[in-house]
Amino acid sequence: MTMSVDIEYASQLDEQDPLAHFRERFVIADPDLIYLDGNSLGRLPRDTVDLAEDVLHGQWGARLIRSWNEGWFEAPERVGAKIARLIGAQADEVIVADSTSVNLFKLVVAALRAQSGRSRILTDDLNFPSDLYILQGAIDLLDKQHQLEIIPSVDGIHGPVAELQAALDDQVALVILSHTVFKSGYIYDMSAITAAAHAVGALVLWDLSHSVGSVPVDLHAAQADMAIGCTYKYLNGGPGAPAFLSIRRDLQSSLNNPINGWMGQKNLFNFDLVYQPAAGLRSFLTGTAPIISLSLIESGVDLILEAGLDNLRTKSELQSEYLVGLWRTLLRPLGFTLNSPDNVRLRGSHVSLGHAEGLRIDLMLLNDMNVLPDFRAPDNIRLGIAPLYTTFRDIHTAVIRLRRIVVEKLYEKYSTDAPIVT
Numbered sequence: 371m372t373m374s375v376d377i378e379y380a381s382q383l384d385e386q387d388p389l390a391h392f393r394e395r396f397v398i399a400d401p402d403l404i405y406l407d408g409n410s411l412g413r414l415p416r417d418t419v420d421l422a423e424d425v426l427h428g429q430w431g432a433r434l435i436r437s438w439n440e441g442w443f444e445a446p447e448r449v450g451a452k453i454a455r456l457i458g459a460q461a462d463e464v465i466v467a468d469s470t471s472v473n474l475f476k477l478v479v480a481a482l483r484a485q486s487g488r489s490r491i492l493t494d495d496l497n498f499p500s501d502l503y504i505l506q507g508a509i510d511l512l513d514k515q516h517q518l519e520i521i522p523s524v525d526g527i528h529g530p531v532a533e534l535q536a537a538l539d540d541q542v543a544l545v546i547l548s549h550t551v552f553k554s555g556y557i558y559d560m561s562a563i564t565a566a567a568h569a570v571g572a573l574v575l576w577d578l579s580h581s582v583g584s585v586p587v588d589l590h591a592a593q594a595d596m597a598i599g600c601t602y603k604y605l606n607g608g609p610g611a612p613a614f615l616s617i618r619r620d621l622q623s624s625l626n627n628p629i630n631g632w633m634g635q636k637n638l639f640n641f642d643l644v645y646q647p648a649a650g651l652r653s654f655l656t657g658t659a660p661i662i663s664l665s666l667i668e669s670g671v672d673l674i675l676e677a678g679l680d681n682l683r684t685k686s687e688l689q690s691e692y693l694v695g696l697w698r699t700l701l702r703p704l705g706f707t708l709n710s711p712d713n714v715r716l717r718g719s720h721v722s723l724g725h726a727e728g729l730r731i732d733l734m735l736l737n738d739m740n741v742l743p744d745f746r747a748p749d750n751i752r753l754g755i756a757p758l759y760t761t762f763r764d765i766h767t768a769v770i771r772l773r774r775i776v777v778e779k780l781y782e783k784y785s786t787d788a789p790i791v792t
């Protein structure tokens with residue numbers, strides 16, 4: 371089939387899509403809404419609604435405190451082991467706890483302490499800014515003995531791979547990168563960066579927030595040291611659901627959680643007065659887990675496992691190529707730029723389009739066109755593809771509406787100092 375810009379072609383692609391039936395597994399409150407923000411907040415799986423009923427009424431309501439011994443206590447490891455299958459880690463190398471940010475902080479401080487004598491930390495300017503804030507805070511905490519070096523991307527789209535590699539030396543303690551970067555969707559070659567860092571004795575920490583559940587990751591094959599990631603994007607875990615962290619098994623005993631707490635204590639119910647870390651990743655727990663939101667992650671992860679990550683990636687590549695194809699024909703002539711890698715292999719599951727009127731176009735989409743993408747300053751309209759529920763018709767309709775907004779100058783309805791949108 372040759373690519374066509376007709377809606378019939380999108381319908382044909384939907385009919386041929388072997389994963390199309392997964393859309394029915396989600397709550398779709400407004401069938402006309404074009405939801406392209408699964409890269410920020412995934413949709414609500416129907417199984418999660420049933421699970422919530424059980425967690426609330428069955429576990430909390432009926433079983434009360436007994437539920438701690440009936441699955442709550444092991445939930446961080448149980449859900450972690452399932453996430454491990456999506457990122458190429460062993461079951462005991464992933465645990466669910468806290469937020470992505472807090473997990474980053476714990477791992478960074480632990481890694482910097484383990485790498486004493488080395489003072490450089492490398493990252494890039496495509497990393498999620500909050501990750502940089504966490505690093506700055508960790509440096510302050512450790513008495514400003516480290517320098518954070520933010521290597522710039524040459525084009526704002528692709529990671530500065532050669533520059534990062536050139537910056538490596540035996541003073542580098544830690545390299546921290548987003549595997550799939552939040553703005554452009556560029557995907558780093560995890561194995562290549564990790565190998566280069568290891569060659570000088572540096573550790574590498576990967577932020578998998580925009581990869582997990584959408585881009586196949588193999589931490590084991592890459593010999594990656596540490597990873598973090600969130601569960602509310604492609605894993606459909608729910609707003610603010612706890613995050614995960616991963617540490618390679620043979621590194622676990624040399625890293626110490628800087629936030630000691632009773633959930634990470636060996637034999638916690640002995641209530642000893644002196645902290646002794648539990649074995650393995652449990653030592654990276656601190657306080658009581660938010661059991662309700664933690665429990666509700668599991669059904670979202672199960673859906674991804676059921677669909678198969680490779681199948682999801684195949685569909686995501688097809689859909690993002692389709693979107694880029696439509697951009698070329700219908701949007702590029704109107705001033706839209708592709709702010710994501712051209713090469714689909716280097717692109718995660720969202721496509722960023724830039725336009726001089728990006729913000730006003732985005733406001734028009736959100737408020738008047740029933741299309742929900744998100745916006746990242748200065749001009750990026752991020753169109754997220756979540757292959758479990760995004761249809762080819764969704765993509766087609768969004769592009770046609772984008773075109774209309776510009777051709778008919780509908781965005782002029784909004785002022786240039788419009789409020790910030792997410």
Ligand SMILES: Cc1ncc(COP(=O)(O)O)c(C=O)c1O
Nearest residue numbers: 469470471498548552577579600
């Ligand atoms: C790549 C990346 N890292 C870190 C975070 C921060 O996550 P949290 O706010 O859950 O700590 C986000 C949030 O969207 C993110 O996209």
